[in-house]
Amino acid sequence: MSFEHASHGSFRLGLPSRDEAGVSLDNLRSQYYQPLRQTIQDIQKDYVDQISNQGPRQPGDMHVGVIGAGMAGLLSAYILKKAGFKVTVFEVDDRVGGRVHTHYFDKSKNWQYGDLGAMRLPCTTEHQRVFNVIDELNKVNKENEDRKIELIDYILENDDGRTFFNNTKAKDKTIMTNKYAKDHPFELGFHLGPLPLDIQTIWDSILQYFLPHFQQSFRNGLQFLMQFDTYSVREFIVHPPPLLKLPLENVKVEQFMEGYTSATGLFRLGIVDTILEVKGGMQRLAEAFLPSVEDSIKYKHSVQKLEISGKQVGITYAKVEDNKNQFPSLGHETDFFDHVIVTCPLGVVRHWDLPDDLSLGKRTAIRSLNYDNSVKVFLRFTTRFWEDPKKTDPPIYGGQSTTDLSIRKIVYPSYGMHSDEPGVLLVSYTWANDAAKFGANSHKDVAELALRDVVKIHGEVARTEYLDYVVHYWSTDPITGGGTFAYFEPGQFSSMLPDLKRPEHNIHFAGEHTDFHHAWIVGAFNSALHATESIMKGAGLGGLFADVAKPFINEYSVSSDVDQTE
Incomplete structure (x- = not known):
């Protein structure tokens, strides 16, 4: 079992290998999220059962409002339009992509x-x-x-990149290469004493605390791990459980690992791979949706309010000159929709006038989720x-x-x-x-x-x-509402994710912050599949959803039987 150094600058849990646990890594990753996935699947089923009592509907008779033309909004609009729904996308900016820019x-x-x-x-x-x-x-x-x-x-x-810490240099007085620093860790100036400063070795010494429980069974290991859901990484290292022994004074270990390998302050957050990029910039991925959805996008339209009117959801919006002036006092208009998908970061949503009966869990998440x-x-x-x-x-x-x-x-x-x-x-x-x-x-x-x-x-x-x-x-940046991407604090992941996913009336919430893979494009795409699936299944269009979403389905995120493989 190991911790991976994620590219966002934190350490993420790497699951046991086949040799350690006796099953495939892909299946283990799926199982790791399974308890929460089951909860979310149950939430979706309850919503679909409730909404389907209104009887089946045809896609051409339904109008869906999508708020935000980021990655979740674009894929939501693409799927719904492909299925024959009328779609209107409200985007405060003059471009698509959101935080893909x-x-x-x-x-x-x-x-x-x-x-x-x-x-x-x-x-x-x-x-x-x-x-x-x-x-x-x-x-x-x-x-x-x-x-x-x-x-x-x-x-x-x-290996030829440079490493420069504590004003230390190589013996020849040049800036250390990454390889030199790795081969000569004691020259980095951290005064760590006789410690084998291989980061993976330190993590392995920590994770030996969990490994026996996973060797008994994955379920036992997961249950044991969830006891520490409220820990930050810093707290776990500085004040470890009684039987966990670290190879150096705990505070020094934490300071070295956070300062040298991560970003200052990230270890206060939750504890709980070949890489490609888009030639010409990631913006090209967002703009590739435009031939299919641009006729449905209202640029420079800033949402002010959501309201419930019978079985419909009203979106009150204002036309704005730019995203730095999103909340004018005059010039508001309201359109009504059968469903609304909210894909904006929660810092933006918090500024809206929301329905009075929005659940406490949803309001708490909107107010408190860490970015x-x-x-x-x-x-x-x-x-x-x-x-x-x-x-x-x-x-x-x-x-x-x-x-x-x-x-x-x-x-x-x-x-x-x-x-x-x-x-x-x-x-x-x-x-x-x-x-x-x-x-x-x-x-x-x-x-x-x-x-x-x-x-x-x-x-x-x-x-x-x-x-x-x-x-x-x-x-x-005004489009983010005060943060870059969702980064759950201790306890927030397991306590808030179900509330984030739960539809209220016919208001659905999507975006990277509502998915297991938060802070990644895939999380935004996953959430779009989940929201559109809920809408279409509730209208008795589960088969149509399966057909339209077929190019995107795999075993990792949509919480439906369509998306599950044994």
Whole structure:
């Protein structure tokens, strides 16, 4: 059993291997979520039983309002329109994608872009739905080359990236490469004493506490693990259970593991893979939906209120000039729908006027669900100097450098290698407290501070070749309502997810925050399947849903019998 270092900067539970547990890894992952999945499946069944008493309906007679043209909203609209429903999508911005957002420095060139939001797609079974959606969109857009989605390899790690902590350098006075730092951990300046500083070894020593219970049976292991659902990672390490012995003073272990391998502040959150990216930016994935759904999207329409009127749901909205001014006092209009799917982050939803009888659980989740901070800083340079052995020795092709400087992580592009175009570099990708510390500064100052840190790692060549920048602080972006992606605090996952999934009246909630795989595109897609399934089954259209959603179905998230495999 092991913990995986997730790309969002935290450690995630990796389940036992076949040898350890006697069953396949894919089946174990499915079982891991099964208790909550069963609860959500029961919630959906109760809703379908209740709504189906109203009798079957034809899709052409039903109008569904979708709030938000992010990934969950786009797939929801695509499925419903394909099934013959009338659909209206309300989007406050002038573009689709939501937190999938690519900035283009120069659209006339091939590699002058950076993904401000989601930027990579793990090739795992659990993320297969994303690739199924891409295949479907490529099929429906096969005559439109501009909408084709092409995937390229994303290089996550590189031995030649740099490691710079505590102002320490290699013995030859150069910045350590990642390989050098891994081979010489005691030179990083953490004063850890005689500790084997292999991160996986430390995690393995922690996880031995759980392994015997999983060896008895997966059910026993899961029940034992859930006793710690209210723990944060920090609390578990600093104040471990009585029989757990760590190889060093607990606080030092936590400080090293969080500071060196994660993002400052993430370990206060819950305890409880080949990678690809979209050529040309992840925005292309969102825009590939447009030929199928754009005629249903109302751009620059900001939702103000949801209300119940008989069997229908009213959406009160206002037309706005931009997403920074979403709540005008005048000019409101109301349209009524048979169903509404809310896909916005909950920080946005909290500002709306909601039905008085919305459940306590739903209101609590809207008010309390934790969202993480995130900042991305892209700088553009006259050349890709990090790939030039005359300017960077050894050169760096993809992967990342890590540091305790304010920028924390430099991500080198896996696209456009050896190009003679200007170089676009993600010079800072931060989360949690590291991101919050950038929040008070202007974008210009953030770019300058980031450039200073890059110079410390790459030398004056960075200053000499610097051209321009883009900074995106998601927590102050109006479309997010104060956070980047859902990051459950201890106890929130098991206590809030059922309430998040439960439809109220004919209002359905979707988005990455409502799925097991929160903070990932696949979570948004999963939630769209769940919401549209609830609507269509409730109307007696379960067979139609199965036909329309067939390209996207696998065993990992829609809580229906259609989606289950033995």
